Amino acid sequence: MNLNGASQNQGVLAWNGTAATPIDIRRHNHFSFTFRTTADLAADASFKVQAAPPSDVDPCLPGTFVDVPETLVCHDYGPPNPTTGFLIPSGTKAGAICTAALPCRPDAFVQLVATGGATVQAVAVLSGPR
Amino acid sequence: MLMNTAVQHHGIVAWRAITAVNLNPPIDLRRHNGFSFTFNVMDDIDVDAVFEFAAAPPDPANMCAPLLPQYKVQEVLTCTASWGAVPMGDTFVTIPAGTKAGSVCTATLPCKPDAFVQVEPASGDTGKVEVVVTLSGPR
Numbered sequence: 185m186n187l188n189g190a191s192q193n194q195g196v197l198a199w200n201g202t203a204a205t206p207i208d209i210r211r212h213n214h215f216s217f218t219f220r221t222t223a224d225l226a227a228d229a230s231f232k233v234q235a236a237p238p239s240d241v242d243p244c245l246p247g248t249f250v251d252v253p254e255t256l257v258c259h260d261y262g263p264p265n266p267t268t269g270f271l272i273p274s275g276t277k278a279g280a281i282c283t284a285a286l287p288c289r290p291d292a293f294v295q296l297v298a299t300g301g302a303t304v305q306a307v308a309v310l311s312g313p314r
Numbered sequence: 315m316l317m318n319t320a321v322q323h324h325g326i327v328a329w330r331a332i333t334a335v336n337l338n339p340p341i342d343l344r345r346h347n348g349f350s351f352t353f354n355v356m357d358d359i360d361v362d363a364v365f366e367f368a369a370a371p372p373d374p375a376n377m378c379a380p381l382l383p384q385y386k387v388q389e390v391l392t393c394t395a396s397w398g399a400v401p402m403g404d405t406f407v408t409i410p411a412g413t414k415a416g417s418v419c420t421a422t423l424p425c426k427p428d429a430f431v432q433v434e435p436a437s438g439d440t441g442k443v444e445v446v447v448t449l450s451g452p453r
Binding site for chain 2: 186188191196200214215216217220257281283284285286288289305307309312
């Protein structure tokens with residue numbers, strides 16, 4: 185029988201090709217991203233991750249977003265970059281899928297800032313409802 | 315440490331109403347063990363938003379594409395159905411009127427209907443809902 189895996193792994197559109205949606209990650213144990221190309225990429229598509237605390241006015245909304253600095257993991261060397269990002273390289277074919285995650289939870293909200301991502305969709309996968 | 319759960323649960327946009335074109339690509343189910351849907355309500359629902367599902371086998375001329383025309387997925391009863399219940403025909407998912415913006419609903423089908431499945435708007439405020447399919451367990 186086919187199980188409802190989405191009940192534990194909800195998908196929320198984080199980047200639709202033109203605009204980003206802030207993602208509230210407070211209610212789940214994990215978050216990660218699925219990137220899917222909708223056309224062949226003629227140039228790199230890069231995504232920077234920003235994070236924000238809840239707004240003082242409305243805790244359901246994000247406050248001011250700032251870049252998330254890179255967090256090094258065991259197989260990394262050197263000083264961390266001041267920003268965290270993902271790159272979908274030029275030449276990637278339409279329909280390709282790439283997944284990525286951050287090593288840590290940066291804050292209550294995250295959002296993607298894209299450069300050249302007009303033919304890429306990004307979905308945040310929110311796993312393990314609290 | 316945060317885990318990349320998307321490796322095992324790919325999220326793909328399955329329905330999004332936009333101005334120029336309704337975006338609902340056929341979803342290839344053959345490479346994953348499970349599939350299910352997240353319905354994200356983007357605006358308050360005034361009229362029941364009803365979705366239905368179409369399915370298709372691969373096109374013999376291009377195995378990566380569905381054979382057209384697709385057909386409507388029929389309801390499959392599960393153990394929770396009442397004794398003597400009869401399938402109602404086409405399968406629907408309804409986001410009821412009164413549902414508030416920001417609500418999240420998940421759903422799935424009991425069985426894999428075919429190689430491809432597609433989310434289709436049936437009636438109501440479907441334009442206020444974004445649907446993501448979660449493809450779980452890569453084969």
